[in-house]
Structures are given as structure tokens and as C-alpha cells.
Amino acid sequence: MPVNIPDNLARIRERIKHLEAQYGRAPGSVQLLAASKAQSPEVIRLAHTSGQLHFAENYLQEALAKIAELGDLKLAWHFIGPIQSNKTRALAEQFHWVHTVDRSKIAQRLHEQRPEALPPLNVLLQVNVSHEATKSGIELAELPELAREVAALSRLRLSGLMAIPAPAPDFLAQRQAFALLREARTTLQNLGHLSCQHLSMGMSADYEAAIAEGATMLRIGTDIFGARPGSSAPAAASSKAP
Numbered sequence: 001m002p003v004n005i006p007d008n009l010a011r012i013r014e015r016i017k018h019l020e021a022q023y024g025r026a027p028g029s030v031q032l033l034a035a036s037k038a039q040s041p042e043v044i045r046l047a048h049t050s051g052q053l054h055f056a057e058n059y060l061q062e063a064l065a066k067i068a069e070l071g072d073l074k075l076a077w078h079f080i081g082p083i084q085s086n087k088t089r090a091l092a093e094q095f096h097w098v099h100t101v102d103r104s105k106i107a108q109r110l111h112e113q114r115p116e117a118l119p120p121l122n123v124l125l126q127v128n129v130s131h132e133a134t135k136s137g138i139e140l141a142e143l144p145e146l147a148r149e150v151a152a153l154s155r156l157r158l159s160g161l162m163a164i165p166a167p168a169p170d171f172l173a174q175r176q177a178f179a180l181l182r183e184a185r186t187t188l189q190n191l192g193h194l195s196c197q198h199l200s201m202g203m204s205a206d207y208e209a210a211i212a213e214g215a216t217m218l219r220i221g222t223d224i225f226g227a228r229p230g231s232s233a234p235a236a237a238s239s240k241a242p
Contacts, residue, residue, distance in 0.1 A: 003226035005043065006050040009034075012223055019211045030211055033078055035203070035221030037062070038228045041069040047224065048073055056080045056099075056219050060087045067094055080162070080200075080219055082136050089113045092121060099124040099162040099200050102138045104149045111153035120157040123150060124200050129180045130166035137163065140184055147188050147196065160198025160216070161185050167205075174209035178202070182214045 009032075016030050033056040036044050044055060044066060053074070057063035058081035067077055078097040083106050091098055092113035101107050101123045114121050125146055128137030138146055143161075150158045161184055165177035178201050188196045202210025204223040211218070221228070 005046050005224060008224050008226075009047065009050045009052055012220060016207075016211070016218070019208055023212045025211060025214075030215060031217050033080075033200075033217055033219050034224050035080065035219045036066070036225070037221060039225055041066050043225065044070060044075075045073070048075065054078060060090055064090060064094060078217075085109060093118075095121070097122045097124070097159070100126045100136060101150065102126045102128075102136055102146075104146060107146075107150045107153060107156060111155045114155040116155070120155050122159040123156050124160045124162040124198060125150065125158070126162045126164075127181055127184060129163045129177050132166055135164065135166075140180065143184055144188065144191060147191070147193050151193055151195075158193055158196050160196055160200060161188075162200035164203075165201075165206075168209075171209055174206045175213050178210050178213035178215065185214075 012032060016032060017027065020027055020030055031054060032052070033054045034047055034052050035056045037058045054076045056078040057066070063077065063079065076096045077094065078099060079091055079095050080099045083091065083100055085105065088106060088109040092110045093115060098110065098121060101110070102125065107123065110121055110123065125143065126137040127143060128135055128139060147158060150156055161181050163181045168174040168177060181199055181201055185196055185199060198216045199214050200217040200219065202215045202218040204220050207215070207218045207220065
């Protein structure tokens with residue numbers, strides 16, 4: 001059956017509204033990012049006609065082609081993939097948000113390469129809350145020092161934190177992982193980093209738990225676009241409380 005992107009977007013937005021109310025969140029406090037990895041510009045354009053403005057990409061070259069082709073639309077582009085040092089210039093020049101800063105060298109390059117004519121680049125610090133050796137992200141103990149370094153860079157804005165926890169077996173375990181990121185944000189705010197407002201956490205399989213723990217940005221791909229091209233996996237169901 002063909003994927004109905006407008007219907008999927010409407011369903012997810014309604015679900016987010018319901019969950020905001022259920023968990024005492026302010027209406028509109030959770031922003032939906034469409035994770036558009038491997039989706040064509042035509043598919044992104046269709047999502048835009050349904051009111052989707054924020055898109056998140058994992059692969060730089062793929063993203064740059066889409067940004068160029070969709071330049072007639074007023075979209076906000078978020079980078080959510082690993083960052084290589086030789087790719088920072090394009091990120092600094094073409095993106096509105098970068099979610100995966102996890103070392104000072106990358107932050108310094110983004111700062112130096114951000115055009116002066118543009119507003120400061122919104123950056124989020126990626127935290128490895130599950131301590132996975134194969135996953136990017138800074139350890140919680142190292143976060144205050146990196147936050148201090150980023151906050152000192154005038155062409156960057158320390159806007160929040162991001163995490164991709166390891167898959168958890170149940171709703172409560174999902175919440176526990178996301179709670180670590182929420183608590184880390186509180187720690188940074190108490191240190192004076194008041195611009196550190198956002199929590200980028202939660203995907204198709206666990207976004208209810210993320211909303212329950214304070215997510216402000218959800219990175220949703222499968223539940224909007226269906227299985228990625230070349231994948232036969234069924235759409236993931238969002239997590240639900242027991």
C-alpha cells in the first residue's frame with residue numbers, strides 16, 4: 001500500500017498534541033522534525049505541502065543536493081549525522097541546526113566557517129547516554145567543559161542537547177535513558193547556559209517516552225515516510241506506556 005505522507009503527518013501531529021496534554025507539557029512545546037534520510041526532494045516537497053517545515057538529514061552530500069533543489073521553499077534544515085572535520089564548512093554555511101557536536105575541534109571549525117552574514121548556528125551537543133562504544137557522543141561527565149567551550153564561540157548558539165539511546169526493552173527503560181539527558185540540561189542551565197533549552201530525543205519507536213521526559217524535538221522518519229527506500233522493514237510503532 002502506498003505511503004500517505006499527509007495522513008501520516010496529521011496523525012503524528014495529533015498524537016503529539018495528545019501526549020503533550022497527557023504528560024503536562026505546554027501545547028506546541030514539542031517540535032516535529034521529519035527525518036528525511038534517503039527520501040527524494042519530491043517526497044520532501046509533498047511533506048512541505050502538508051505544513052512540514054523542519055527536516056533532518058544524516059548524510060551531508062545527500063542533504064546538500066536536496067537543499068539546492070528545494071531552495072524555493074522556506075525550510076529549516078537540521079543535521080543529525082556524525083560530523084567529519086572536512087565537512088564542517090558546508091554544515092556551517094548551509095544548515096540552520098547541527099545536533100551532533102561532540103568535541104571542541106568540530107565546534108571551533110563550525111564557528112570559524114559560519115558566514116558572518118548569517119545568524120549564529122544553532123548547535124546541540126550529542127551525549128552518549130548509553131555509553132555505547134560504537135556510538136558518537138560525549139560522556140555526561142565531560143559535558144560541562146564542552147558546553148563552556150561552545151558557549152564562548154560567538155557564531156554558535158548552544159541551543160540544547162541530543163541523544164540516541166540504545167534500544168530499550170520497555171517504556172520505563174526508555175524514560176530512564178531520556179531522563180539522563182533532561183537532567184544534563186538542567187545541570188548546564190544551573191551553570192548559566194540558559195540558551196540550552198532544547199532536547200532532541202525520540203524517534204518513531206520511542207517518542208512517547210521522550211515527550212514524557214521533556215523532549216522538545218522529535219526526529220521521526222519511519223512513521224512519516226514508511227520504510228526507507230531499499231528497506232522492507234515495516235513502519236515502527238511509537239512506544240506506548242503500559
